[in-house]
Amino acid sequence: MGATPREVQTSYDAGNEFFRLWLDEGMSYTGAMFAGDEPLEAAQRRKLAWLAGAAGVRPGAAVLDIGCGWGACLEFLARERGIRRGHGITLSPAQIAEVRRRGVPGIDAEQISYADYRPAEPFDALISIGMLEHVVAPEEAHAGRSVEIYRRYFRLAHGFARPGARFGLQTIVRDRIPRIAADARELGWATRMIFPGSIAPRLEDLVVSVAPYWEILELRTGRDDYRRTCLAWLARLRDNESIIRERFGGERFEEYERYLAACVRSFEKGYVSLCRFALRRIDEQE
Amino acid sequence: MSDRDEELFALLSRASQEVAGRRLEGIDMNARLADFGIDSVGVLEMVGYVEDALSLRFPDDEIARLATVRDVAALIERTRRVAEAAG
Numbered sequence: 001m002g003a004t005p006r007e008v009q010t011s012y013d014a015g016n017e018f019f020r021l022w023l024d025e026g027m028s029y030t031g032a033m034f035a036g037d038e039p040l041e042a043a044q045r046r047k048l049a050w051l052a053g054a055a056g057v058r059p060g061a062a063v064l065d066i067g068c069g070w071g072a073c074l075e076f077l078a079r080e081r082g083i084r085r086g087h088g089i090t091l092s093p094a095q096i097a098e099v100r101r102r103g104v105p106g107i108d109a110e111q112i113s114y115a116d117y118r119p120a121e122p123f124d125a126l127i128s129i130g131m132l133e134h135v136v137a138p139e140e141a142h143a144g145r146s147v148e149i150y151r152r153y154f155r156l157a158h159g160f161a162r163p164g165a166r167f168g169l170q171t172i173v174r175d176r177i178p179r180i181a182a183d184a185r186e187l188g189w190a191t192r193m194i195f196p197g198s199i200a201p202r203l204e205d206l207v208v209s210v211a212p213y214w215e216i217l218e219l220r221t222g223r224d225d226y227r228r229t230c231l232a233w234l235a236r237l238r239d240n241e242s243i244i245r246e247r248f249g250g251e252r253f254e255e256y257e258r259y260l261a262a263c264v265r266s267f268e269k270g271y272v273s274l275c276r277f278a279l280r281r282i283d284e285q286e
Numbered sequence: 287m288s289d290r291d292e293e294l295f296a297l298l299s300r301a302s303q304e305v306a307g308r309r310l311e312g313i314d315m316n317a318r319l320a321d322f323g324i325d326s327v328g329v330l331e332m333v334g335y336v337e338d339a340l341s342l343r344f345p346d347d348e349i350a351r352l353a354t355v356r357d358v359a360a361l362i363e364r365t366r367r368v369a370e371a372a373g
Contacts, residue, residue, distance in 0.1 A: 181330075
């Protein structure tokens with residue numbers, strides 16, 4: 001169901017040092033939230049602050065980060081929001097190594113799928129950034145199984161959290177279908193090469209799937225935020241072209257340059273967008 | 287088979303000629319678009335051709351769910367009804 005561990009590792013185990021050369025210093029590999037002309041670093045912190053607010057994170061809380069990446073969010077929550085415990089789950093061993101290298105007290109990560117995860121204690125808050133794109137495989141989406149699989153995801157997430165908990169969720173969504181053949185092919189190429197086994201949800205599928213388990217308190221889109229994020233990544237990748245070519249090969253550079261350029265265009269044209277949700281766990285009525 | 291079905295089959299065949307360089311053989315309402323050897327991007331290109339030919343704009347979420355020729359026929363019908371109702 002969804003992307004396999006091997007497919008996820010294709011996306012995220014291309015070398016922590018490689019990603020460090022073009023992501024922001026915190027290593028967030030997801031859309032930022034810009035205000036004015038601020039740099040990517042500030043926009044990534046702004047995004048993390050918004051999601052922490054959406055999840056109702058308070059000092060002393062225990063927070064689960066579903067698809068924790070290299071630990072940018074967990075570190076932010078520990079250092080800026082004073083959480084007691086931050087736990088990340090991911091399928092990428094390279095990401096777990098980076099989370100642990102940071103050495104932040106109270107923060108850890110484990111390699112497990114959300115589908116198999118059963119926490120001993122429910123968490124006070126959930127956050128998930130850019131992971132929902134891996135929950136449904138393209139062939140499952142084409143077979144009309146998306147809603148069923150997202151419902152299962154939201155039901156499991158409900159079980160990870162205590163009653164009344166909130167959930168800050170960010171995901172890319174598919175939006176307009178490209179009618180320009182070259183754009184459709186480029187987007188298809190980028191997805192297959194960089195994110196095999198994954199397909200972004202459609203917003204209407206999420207609205208239907210989330211309903212029995214989580215109430216949508218707020219939904220905020222950020223298509224232009226993600227376009228700007230990809231532009232910033234592309235500029236940094238190009239700034240480091242000679243180092244990347246030397247250490248990771250010319251093919252790697254060209255592949256990622258083409259992929260990031262396709263992402264910029266896809267957000268620009270509205271083929272994809274970004275959704276940020278503040279969700280509240282639904283509990284039995286008194 | 288109605289004239290309308292025949293018209294649709296001819297239109298899809300022209301779309302395939304345009305997109306994949308070959309006309310569709312043995313087309314019927316139950317045929318799956320994927321069975322004609324057209325990949326998902328090719329299907330999108332065909333949809334664009336059909337939209338232009340019929341001067342219609344299909345809703346994106348419905349395009350994402352197209353699997354069979356019957357699905358295409360139903361989508362054309364629904365989109366026409368909405369367009370007519372909206373004047």
